[in-house]
Amino acid sequence: xxxxxxxxxxxxxxxxxxxxQQRIALVPTMGNLHDGHLELVKLAKxxxxxxxxxxxxxxxxxxxxxxxxxxxRTLDAxxxxxxxxxxxYVFAPxxxxxxxxxxxxxxxxxxxxxxxxxxxxxxxxxxxVGIVVSKLFNIVQPEVAxxxxxxxxxxxxxxxxxxxLSYPIEIIGAPIVRAADGLALxxxxxxxxxxxxxxxxxxxxxxxxxxxxxxxxxxxxxxxESLLIETRTRITEAGFKIDYxxxxxxxxxxxxxxxxxxxxxxxxxxxxxxxxxxxxxxxxLDNQLVTVQQx
Ligand code: PAF
Numbered sequence: 001x002x003x004x005x006x007x008x009x010x011x012x013x014x015x016x017x018x019x020x021q022q023r024i025a026l027v028p029t030m031g032n033l034h035d036g037h038l039e040l041v042k043l044a045k046x047x048x049x050x051x052x053x054x055x056x057x058x059x060x061x062x063x064x065x066x067x068x069x070x071x072x073r074t075l076d077a078x079x080x081x082x083x084x085x086x087x088x089y090v091f092a093p094x095x096x097x098x099x100x101x102x103x104x105x106x107x108x109x110x111x112x113x114x115x116x117x118x119x120x121x122x123x124x125x126x127x128x129v130g131i132v133v134s135k136l137f138n139i140v141q142p143e144v145a146x147x148x149x150x151x152x153x154x155x156x157x158x159x160x161x162x163x164x165l166s167y168p169i170e171i172i173g174a175p176i177v178r179a180a181d182g183l184a185l186x187x188x189x190x191x192x193x194x195x196x197x198x199x200x201x202x203x204x205x206x207x208x209x210x211x212x213x214x215x216x217x218x219x220x221x222x223x224x225e226s227l228l229i230e231t232r233t234r235i236t237e238a239g240f241k242i243d244y245x246x247x248x249x250x251x252x253x254x255x256x257x258x259x260x261x262x263x264x265x266x267x268x269x270x271x272x273x274x275x276x277x278x279x280x281x282x283x284x285l286d287n288q289l290v291t292v293q294q295x
Contacts, residue, residue, distance in 0.1 A: 206275075
């Protein structure tokens with residue numbers, strides 16, 4: 001069983017003997033763990049000797065009216081799952097332990113990259129992620145930290161924070177884990193009714209279809225906006241309320257609107273299709289990387 005710590009001081013004391021001797025990995029989570037999280041831990045174990053999993057439903061990244069209160073808190077079940085994949089430490093602090101003053105007067109803001117995509121409908125979300133991840137980095141001081149690629153924008157923001165604040169931490173992005181029908185695993189999938197769960201894989205199917213169209217250069221002939229409108233229509237008809245569906249460069253820069261042809265990097269362009277859409281109570285995120293060869 002992993003050793004559980006609720007306090008910063010005891011976790012630090014437990015980790016101190018490893019410093020300089022063994023590599024420590026951090027896997028930050030908000031708990032309610034599923035197979036996707038367990039894959040993060042398995043990946044962390046490939047890159048480090050000691051794996052610390054944090055479980056903290058972080059109040060500063062939830063907006064008013066969001067699901068902070070109802071977010072499932074399942075610590076005992078989480079610890080049992082972590083034992084099956086060999087996590088060494090669980091850090092499960094209280095809100096007071098993490099935030100002596102709430103909201104914290106200090107902020108970690110990643111700037112322009114946070115204003116787009118999820119940042120449009122969740123304006124302070126990434127500031128909350130920025131401060132909690134920075135605190136976790138300072139508390140655990142890992143050599144490696146693993147985050148899921150499902151939260152593509154979050155991963156890009158964390159890479160930027162690590163670069164800009166000179167954290168000596170290697171950030172590893174773990175591939176999206178999907179159910180057999182393609183739905184990306186997420187703690188919020190449990191908000192879906194049976195009927196919604198059956199409709200949910202449409203999101204991934206439509207991303208794949210759009211990615212294939214991009215790969216065949218259809219955006220260069222037909223125009224990107226027209227492809228996006230068609231895809232949005234099909235997703236909406238399946239019962240989703242779309243927050244955004246966008247195609248960006250892999251670095252999350254905008255594509256040039258005039259035929260999208262200006263964004264080629266040499267003979268190809270690396271793009272990412274990103275979606276956030278509501279299905280009933282659940283806000284689902286997904287994305288798909290695609291490389292387009294210049295015709
Ligand atoms: O991706 C998440 O679960 C959270 O945003 C994170 C990184 C654990 C920060 O609270």
